[in-house]
Amino acid sequence: MPQTPGSCRDLTDHLELLKANGLLHVVDRPIDKDSELHPLVRWQYRGHIPEPERKAFLFTNVTDAKGRSYPGAAVAVGALAGNRAIYALGMGCPEEAIGDTWIRAMANPVAPRVVEKAPCQEVVLTGDDLKGEGRGLDALPIPVSTPGWDTAPYFTAALWVSRDPDSGIQNLGLYRGNLKAGDRVAVMMERSTLAGGGVHWEKYRKRGEPMPVAAVLGAPPLVAFTGPQKLPLDVDELTVAGALAGSPVEVVRCKTVDLLVPAHAQVIVEGTIDTARLEPEGPFGESHGYMALEEYNYSMTVTAITRRANYVISSIISQVTPCESSVIKKVAYEPLYLAHLRDTLNIKGVTRVSMHEPLTNLRRFLFVSVKAGTPRTEIWRALEGAASFTPAIGKFCIAIDEDIDPENADHVLWAMAYRCNPAQDTHVIPFRGPGHGPKLKGSDGDATMLVDATAKGTYPPVALPKREYMERARALWEELGLPRLTPESPWSGYSLGDWSEEWDACALRAAKGDWMANGRRSAANMSATASPQEPAVGIVFKE
Incomplete structure (x- = not known):
């Protein structure tokens, strides 16, 4: 529901809006604020409930450990940023418009x-x-x-x-x-x-x-x-x-x-x-x-x-992230960082800035997504700009390609594993402030590491079936009544440049059951001079 122009909705009206949109759990039974209230809400974040399914909680019958009650009072938890949808309702704008707003x-x-x-x-x-x-x-x-x-x-x-x-x-x-x-x-x-x-x-x-x-x-x-x-x-x-x-x-x-x-x-x-x-x-x-x-x-x-x-x-539910305090910061900080890099520093190749939330609480890992073909000098400018924007954020700043999902840490580690040479693609900047967190034992200070985990040229395709085959298989999955799927990126293969029309034709023949034709192709191109694992280039199909 959009914000009424010229209004600043108070918390009670906001709670009614959440209730109307199915985003509020109302708990009317007695709940002890000293030992039960926050642990109950905490299970929403440690019980593997997906972020879109999390809700706000309103406790209308709060007691304390001594059995006292609080007439006329209630406690709301998660009502500001239990998830992005709750935050967007509070802002009075669609989720995708939060940054521009x-x-x-x-x-x-x-x-x-x-x-x-x-x-x-x-x-x-x-x-x-x-x-x-x-x-x-x-x-x-x-x-x-x-x-x-x-x-x-x-x-x-x-x-x-x-x-x-x-x-x-x-x-x-x-x-x-x-x-x-x-x-x-x-x-x-x-x-x-x-x-x-x-x-x-x-x-x-x-x-x-x-x-x-x-x-x-x-x-x-x-x-x-x-x-x-x-x-x-x-x-x-x-x-x-x-x-x-x-x-x-x-x-x-x-x-x-x-x-x-x-x-x-x-x-x-x-x-x-x-x-x-x-x-x-x-x-x-x-x-x-x-x-x-x-x-x-x-x-x-x-x-x-x-x-x-x-x-x-x-x-606010805080402590180990994800939690409400990390959501309320994430949806606000990320667009500011993007605007700083793209508009203030004029680095046009930057398309997204994402802060890693689970356990690390946004401040330590910062992922900067860049378009393919962005000059390396601009990638490093983006990393340096991200690291220096605010003192508390960006201990590890990592540049990634657009095909890497910054919300999936496994995806980012995949990019670091195969698109980054630590000897050439990392840089450590000393004299970083201690920031928010326990002090490092045995260390006089902290530092920032910049990592370029973008592809340096073309790569072979991602080794998963092409999209059309995966989509056909998903339809079969659902027809068979198998467990509900939650697709995780990447769920289909895609080209990263190092691929040819010849190999596409071979793959199409294999998918149609004509793989023996590919065997005849390779037999026609046997070599007595090649070494093991030497790339086979320029091979064509000959019937």
């Missing part, structure tokens, strides 16, 4: 509109209402993401709002938040990738002032999508969300800090971050597939919680 929006920002009253401030909690068990943050149904390893409930889909004290420009960042008390939460803002909130914190620290912040829970999807998007530090994400919606995003001023937040969010957590002290945070199961161990991070004191009377907490 982002590029247009970033080029045509729309400033937000300030309102005086907002749904996110129907209930306002301050002072003693924030302190103690069952109050403040402890009154919100925030799930434990990785039961058995995580040390507390975490904000996983919160957008953290901060303002540059010099320019006054706000930033929205998607950072994890470790609940510590009813009025305290620790937040990790990645320094090595220049997270906007972390940059602002350094400026407030130099001023000797605490940093005002607000954590937005359950933002409208178009706003939520801007948080993980790679935007320049001087761009207010709310202006890009407005461009996506086709009209200004309505914002309201916080009750206790001077920040503007989305008026149609579900919950706002206001406060300040200490710039004189850091607090131990973690462990937490991260999207690189390992536990992020306890480390010092930023400590926020909560000054107010505002919310709707009935509200939905949005939580």
